Amino acid sequence: MPVDHYEILGVAPDVSPADLKRAFRALSLKYHPDRNPDDEKARDQFEQVLKSYRVLSNTSRRRAYDHRSRPERTIADFFRTSEGAYLVDEVLRPHAAAASVSGQDLVQIVPVPASVLEDGGVVLVTIRCPKSKEAMEIQLQVPEGRRIARLLRLGEPGVNGGKDGDLILHLIPKKP
Numbered sequence: 001m002p003v004d005h006y007e008i009l010g011v012a013p014d015v016s017p018a019d020l021k022r023a024f025r026a027l028s029l030k031y032h033p034d035r036n037p038d039d040e041k042a043r044d045q046f047e048q049v050l051k052s053y054r055v056l057s058n059t060s061r062r063r064a065y066d067h068r069s070r071p072e073r074t075i076a077d078f079f080r081t082s083e084g085a086y087l088v089d090e091v092l093r094p095h096a097a098a099a100s101v102s103g104q105d106l107v108q109i110v111p112v113p114a115s116v117l118e119d120g121g122v123v124l125v126t127i128r129c130p131k132s133k134e135a136m137e138i139q140l141q142v143p144e145g146r147r148i149a150r151l152l153r154l155g156e157p158g159v160n161g162g163k164d165g166d167l168i169l170h171l172i173p174k175k176p
Contacts, residue, residue, distance in 0.1 A: 005052035024053040103156035103165035111174040120144035
C-alpha cells in the first residue's frame with residue numbers, strides 16, 4: 001500500500017510550509033527515540049514522520065510526490081499540472097488557427113498642383129496597390145488646405161483574417 005505523507009503528518013495537501021513544520025515538530029517530539037528508548041513502534045513512526053517531512057518540505061519532491069500519488073479528480077486538476085497543460089498544448093497546437101495580424105499602413109508622397117492644395121478640388125492621382133502590385137489612377141477629392149489623405153484598406157494586406165492597412169497619401173505641391 002502506498003504511503004500517504006500527508007496522512008502520516010496529519011496535514012491537508014494544501015498545508016502551508018509553516019503549518020507543515022509545526023506538525024513535523026510536534027510529531028517528531030512525540031515519537032523521538034530519546035523520549036521512547038525502548039519503543040520500537042515509536043522509532044518506526046519517527047522514521048516515517050522524518051521521511052514524510054523530507055518529501056513534503058522540499059518543493060520539487062513534493063510536486064513529484066503529488067503528481068504520482070494524487071490522481072486528478074476533475075478535469076480542472078488535470079489542467080493545473082504542467083504535464084496536463086503540455087499534453088493539451090501538444091494535441092491542439094497543430095489544429096489551432098494562427099493569430100491574425102493587421103497589415104501595415106503605407107505612406108506615399110503625391111505631388112499635386114499648389115492651387116488644389118490651397119483652394120481644394122479634384123485631382124487625378126496614380127497610386128500603387130500593394131495587393132495587386134499594379135498602378136491605378138483614382139480621382140481624389142482634396143479639401144481646402146488638406147495635405148494628408150487616408151485611403152482605407154489600401155495598404156498592406158492583413159494576414160489570417162487581420163484587417164488590411166491603410167494607404168496614407170502625403171500631398172505636396174507639384175514643382176512647376
